[in-house]
Amino acid sequence: MSGINQRAIQKSVEVLSNKRVGSYHHMVFAVGEMAARVVPGNFVAISVGGPSSNLILRRAFAVYRASDRGQYGGTIELVIAPHGSGSKWLAERDIHDRIDMVGPLGTNFGIPKDPVNALLVGGGYGSAPLFGLAEILKNRGCRVDMILGASTAGKIYAPLEGKRSVSSLHLTTEDGSAGAKGRVTDLMVGLIERHQVDIIYSCGPMAMLEAVDKVAMSHQLMHQCAVEESMACGIGVCMTCVIPIRDESGTIKMSRSCIDGPVVDGSKVVWGSSRKIPEGTWGAP
């Protein structure tokens, strides 16, 4: 065993429920022993399209919640945005349908030993993995403030049960249809100062993560973010999902966001590197 993917298993799992919530589908799957292996930040990879599908690659989805007790045994919950053919196919599954799932995959959010003040920032369905994280932080005695942003109200995912574990929840939308009109970063500084935030956790589109990281940097705060790169395999064998990351020695390496991520240290990411290899990257042409 190599350690890589070591908690992952492959399983045909049953759809227990599929509910529309705003622009998303909240889906629950009976996954048995897979549930107990999940830590917040992990994702699962799902085959889509059925037997004679022309979609040959799995689709990655962050785990929203996992619970290993309950009447159906272990369950995993996902928040699905119907985007293209694959995610639409998944969002159309009915109760009792079975799908093939591999997981849990990837890195997870690091949890500080001592109680700290944490700010969680999510964009769109990027809020999904943050609620499970909030619950854990809360139980560790941390103060947890949360900012969720999206283009419009329907794209903010903030379920009641999730809200319970946060001390304060703030919303922003670009069209002002919910919460403050604007972006998540508009609210960050205020909250950071008001609550003496020690650490920032974020998940959402790359552009948002980059903006969040700027703020974190300017306040010298730790920032753990879950990145989202196109993935062909999700298990580290294809090298399609890479992002440039500085290692301890400061060398920039194209690292696989499926196994060295999705959760990475924001300060180590070389942002804005789509369509280019950053200067001085290890082995750059």
Next chain:
Amino acid sequence: MSGINQRAIQKSVEVLSNKRVGSYHHMVFAVGEMAARVVPGNFVAISVGGPSSNLILRRAFAVYRASDRGQYGGTIELVIAPHGSGSKWLAERDIHDRIDMVGPLGTNFGIPKDPVNALLVGGGYGSAPLFGLAEILKNRGCRVDMILGASTAGKIYAPLEGKRSVSSLHLTTEDGSAGAKGRVTDLMVGLIERHQVDIIYSCGPMAMLEAVDKVAMSHQLMHQCAVEESMACGIGVCMTCVIPIRDESGTIKMSRSCIDGPVVDGSKVVWGSSRKIPEGTWGAP
């Protein structure tokens, strides 16, 4: 307008029912005005696999029955043998699902003006188009005897309502699980002589049609058969479905079984020509 495909229309049709009958599925579709255009022998072409399917070609199915009155308006009934990915997908459709259908396509069985004695011979699902034919012949005052054969009982399709329109129905199976053990041709000569048969109609696998044609020849009987060649388009544009047929002048031409067939004059077919072009075919290399 050219005359070719002139009765064909394309329509999204609803599945009204889907019942298993032996090894087959009997399916009913609400097709509106398409039904009134169908004559026995015609087939329809159906897209399979759904939106992101890797199956790009339509599947051809002979019409079992078509009726233009009734509570759902025009309906078409098919008998589907789950064979490969496409037919299995179709056989799995539920009531209210919609599928895309083009039809009616192809030639039809010729109906004699005067009452005659007809022998109808079907193999496997090849019986499907024969029942509609039998009904018409019966109403024209013909005597209609029918032989249906298959490898085993489950593969004989002979519904009650169908039997009503035949004077006698005889079954053969290769394993003897229903009717006489053997092949349809074993019973033909006896029936031809007993009932002074004037014309033979047949539908089934190519090998069976060839054997039936031998018997028809030896008794100088007219023989109309519905052939089954792999079809890519079903509408005459691809040239994949050809079989060698003698025209009036005696010239052998590779003719499209989707528009010059599926129903052809058995005596004009050059049998056993799979994987070869018969000597003297028009334009042979």
Next chain:
Amino acid sequence: MSDFKAFDFRTRFGTKHFPSPIFTASGCAGYGRELSQFFDLGELGAVVTKSIAVKPRSGRPTPRMAETPSGMLNSIGLQGPGIDDFLEHDIPWLQKSGARTIVSISGESIEEYASLARRLRSVTGLSGIEVNISCPNVENRGLVFACDPIASRSVVEAVRRNIGGELPIIVKLSPDVTDIVAIAREVVDAGADGLALINTVLGMVIDIDARRPKLAGITGGLSGPAIRPIAVRAIYQVHSALPNIPILGMGGVASGRDALELVFAGASGISIGTATFGNPTAAIVVKTELENLLKERGFTSFTEAIGAAHER
């Protein structure tokens, strides 16, 4: 999204203008009759007819096709009635039907291409000739013309010499070559007004029960969505090398989005082939979707969009 600002959908190959950039693909629309039941052929830029030879051809034995993942193999062997019969029965019908017509020709020798060009020279009302050079050259060990720059050039020179006048010559290339740009340069140099890209990709399916090739012809031509990325690449490469030569693009186009990919890569027109087998009205669906996609993106004419993916 579709607004009502006038949109100019015209395109051009050589001297000829076409009201629509959507064409049929040779061998996927017969000689027009079969499709006329499903839509008005006048809606097309032109009907590109099944490649016609000098003499009648029976084509290859069956099985002639095999479905493959998101594609199909065919081995028809250019079945057809020969040029005489074609000119007598099919061209007149097409002209009555109101369809514009591009005649695809195929030969087994330079002389056959030349004589086909001579026969077509006298025909009035044609919109162009598509020269299918993906055919074995009997005078050179059956080597396919399209795989040899010199043979390709000679075919085009022979057609150019014999067709006379200003009828556009569109030469159809095979993707089964090491350097498609080199072949493109040769045929353009020899007088081609446009290029058709791509013909089918050589492929094969084995029947694992019969333990032999599924097709009687052993190998066949792969077409359909499976080859679209190969078509886009070929069109992009040739358009970068020869930006002023109009390209009739084809290969797995089944939707307006597919068509737009080929147009942005450099196609001045789109031929619909295999998609018609899955949907008799595919050409019309693609036409409507493409027009809407272009309008949504603020284009006021089709020609503005040609090669747009090269700009950055």
Next chain:
Amino acid sequence: MSDFKAFDFRTRFGTKHFPSPIFTASGCAGYGRELSQFFDLGELGAVVTKSIAVKPRSGRPTPRMAETPSGMLNSIGLQGPGIDDFLEHDIPWLQKSGARTIVSISGESIEEYASLARRLRSVTGLSGIEVNISCPNVENRGLVFACDPIASRSVVEAVRRNIGGELPIIVKLSPDVTDIVAIAREVVDAGADGLALINTVLGMVIDIDARRPKLAGITGGLSGPAIRPIAVRAIYQVHSALPNIPILGMGGVASGRDALELVFAGASGISIGTATFGNPTAAIVVKTELENLLKERGFTSFTEAIGAAHER
């Protein structure tokens, strides 16, 4: 259907015997670690490692992939740590894991291939070398070695000279050539013990919203079921021309039936590439299904089935 009569699943490339004919495809299984969680690597004929270069390579920028109908495009650009790091960290792990290993090498010049061969010469316990010649030759206007018979031959000669001993050399060919048999003859002549067919097919996808190629690398390699008919054809052609050269077949194999098609066409082994992305255990699924299909057909050994489609 699977009966219990002993079945011999072994196969051979050059001097090496392999207990199973199912291999990974280079670049689709990393260096083994990632898959070891999903199955015992010892179940494979061998792990074929991601092509390794002399120096570390960052590879190309992202986006590096685009899904296509029944396939995908990739433009990884041979990202890797370079041979030193590879020999220090990855080979030892593979050897401890109990996996047999075939090392895939790639170079930008004949000399790079030569020096990679020299480095591997000293490594004990390898099962073979796969030479990936689908790489641009910096000494010849970036022309891909595999597209030029002479360059292909020189690479293989250099590797042969430097690898010494009896380590099998499997040369991996590109389908993007006019005459793959000609290339195959050259490299076999130059000392290849086996051939790997096929590498990806050059393709492209255009992002119709961004109006530019989807991949940062502009073009990419097409893989997956979409290209299987091309792989079967290439294997069939090369096996008919060179029946005694073992072929490691690959291209869209995702099931035992797919694998059997390639075996009947002439493959002595099967590499599983893109299928692993859709299913981490694809190689094992294919292995089990293939064994059952062969037994159902009455084969008592795998080798009897190789090239069976040629017999009639």
